[in-house]
Amino acid sequence: MADSARAQKLVYLVTGGCGFLGEHVVRMLLQREPRLCELRIFDLHLGPWLDELKTGPVRVTAIQGDVTQAHEVAAAVAGTHVVIHTAGLVDVFGKASPETIHEVNVQGWPSVTCCGSPWTWGRKHMPSSTFGMGRRKKLQLGHSPPPHLLPSPGTQNVIEACVQTGTQFLVYTSSMEVVGPNVKGHPFYRGNEDTPYEAVHRHPYPCSKALAERLVLEANGRKVRGGLPLVTCALRPTGIYGEGHQIMRDFYHQGLRLGGRLFRAIPASVEHGRVYVGNVAWMHVLVARELEQRAALMGGQVYFCYDKSPYKSYEDFNMEFLRPCGLRLVGTRPLLPYWLLVFLAALNALLQWLLRPLLLYAPLLNPYTLAVANTTFTVSTNKAQRHFGYEPLFSWEDSRTRTIRWVQGVESSSQ
Numbered sequence: 001m002a003d004s005a006r007a008q009k010l011v012y013l014v015t016g017g018c019g020f021l022g023e024h025v026v027r028m029l030l031q032r033e034p035r036l037c038e039l040r041i042f043d044l045h046l047g048p049w050l051d052e053l054k055t056g057p058v059r060v061t062a063i064q065g066d067v068t069q070a071h072e073v074a075a076a077v078a079g080t081h082v083v084i085h086t087a088g089l090v091d092v093f094g095k096a097s098p099e100t101i102h103e104v105n106v107q108g109w110p111s112v113t114c115c116g117s118p119w120t121w122g123r124k125h126m127p128s129s130t131f132g133m134g135r136r137k138k139l140q141l142g143h144s145p146p147p148h149l150l151p152s153p154g155t156q157n158v159i160e161a162c163v164q165t166g167t168q169f170l171v172y173t174s175s176m177e178v179v180g181p182n183v184k185g186h187p188f189y190r191g192n193e194d195t196p197y198e199a200v201h202r203h204p205y206p207c208s209k210a211l212a213e214r215l216v217l218e219a220n221g222r223k224v225r226g227g228l229p230l231v232t233c234a235l236r237p238t239g240i241y242g243e244g245h246q247i248m249r250d251f252y253h254q255g256l257r258l259g260g261r262l263f264r265a266i267p268a269s270v271e272h273g274r275v276y277v278g279n280v281a282w283m284h285v286l287v288a289r290e291l292e293q294r295a296a297l298m299g300g301q302v303y304f305c306y307d308k309s310p311y312k313s314y315e316d317f318n319m320e321f322l323r324p325c326g327l328r329l330v331g332t333r334p335l336l337p338y339w340l341l342v343f344l345a346a347l348n349a350l351l352q353w354l355l356r357p358l359l360l361y362a363p364l365l366n367p368y369t370l371a372v373a374n375t376t377f378t379v380s381t382n383k384a385q386r387h388f389g390y391e392p393l394f395s396w397e398d399s400r401t402r403t404i405r406w407v408q409g410v411e412s413s414s415q
């Protein structure tokens, strides 16, 4: 990059900047993006920790806002060079309605279903290699919804705000869930961005992420205000772990309640790809930095987020952190037969539905989480390294140590 460009003072916006990943992206930008002059942090709920950032050399602007409100998003985006869009409703436990998940994650569109009526998306039964992975091909919608039913909210608002205000670079936090595991429970073993896989979803969360990712990739090349092309790309983390990981905290507290024990539910042979939050944040920072210079290569592309974290079952991986904090995992094999877990998961779903008018019942175990936890999904790729020189910033040992220290902090703060 030319020296003149390097000296340029950049304005970044991070949506969802107070979330688990968003906070790490924000801190990483402040540490590792020397060209930054202003950082805008947009979130529905602003964290108190933002105050400590306001004393540094970079101007930090906290904006309480809702991505479903087009005018709020446009005001936050105006005048920025880069938008990193991490905001989203991460709900696989049935806390939010499918409509709300779609509204926040994609666009306001009542009764949308990803893989069925009223509109069938062309991606159904399409191998992932034809789904915007690697190939720069326009994706086909089976039957497009009427335009008046394609209004503003969520990711669509972010895209439109970039176009209207002239922001040229958009990085979207997608998810491995865009690919799988699919409803058939097919394993995805050491796959990469071009591995064919039958991506079929029914759950609102993966459906919403898939639709939003498609919107972002299709927007690549649109002319923004001023006539320059919008450059977009999507990052697909596998299961993220690290400081601030709510589900890890839940497992930890569950273990404490059970007298320091957790009980194996999933066979150790089912492998999950996991990635440390600091490395996911680093990938976002690098992509945002390199998009301008490598627009032709990176625009419209997807990248899995990966690092050197070992492949293990979800439970065995969590024990890497929870064991040093005094918990143990009981059983070398699942203690309950799988059919019983399926039954309990279905029972939980029924209870959730029956109790909904009275209270929110949202346990960790439901048919969807059981299916995801019980399906191998691992990634092995070097696309990010080839395209923009990504190397993990944190080794596995470092990621592990940092996460253990954080869990130990959770322990002492809850005593």
Ligand SMILES: NC(=O)C1=CN([C@@H]2O[C@H](COP(=O)(O)OP(=O)(O)OC[C@H]3O[C@@H](n4cnc5c(N)ncnc54)[C@H](O)[C@@H]3O)[C@@H](O)[C@H]2O)C=CC1
Pocket (backbone or CB within 6 Å): 015, 016, 017, 018, 019, 020, 021, 022, 042, 043, 044, 045, 065, 066, 067, 068, 085, 086, 087, 088, 089, 090, 104, 173, 174, 175, 176, 209, 236, 237, 238, 239, 240, 241
């Ligand atoms: N946690 C994980 O394992 C993975 C997460 N992801 C993606 O990473 C992104 C961040 O996820 P996490 O940090 O885990 O979730 P999170 O729930 O901790 O963070 C999401 C943030 O978005 C904000 N937000 C939600 N609705 C909003 C709205 N309407 N307007 C403005 N802000 C809103 C929330 O307040 C929150 O701060 C999401 O897009 C998620 O889909 C992808 C792969 C794995």
Ligand SMILES: C[C@H](CCCC(C)(C)O)[C@H]1CC[C@H]2[C@@H]3[C@H](O)CC4=CC(=O)CC[C@]4(C)[C@H]3CC[C@]12C
Pocket (backbone or CB within 6 Å): 090, 092, 174, 175, 176, 177, 238, 239, 240, 247, 265, 266, 314, 364, 365, 366, 368, 369, 370, 372, 373
């Ligand atoms: C909650 C699950 C583990 C509980 C299983 C039980 C009850 C049998 O012990 C989690 C197993 C796998 C997780 C998901 C996976 O890491 C991929 C994800 C990607 C995202 O984009 C969002 C989060 C998640 C869906 C993650 C959610 C929790 C699990 C289902």
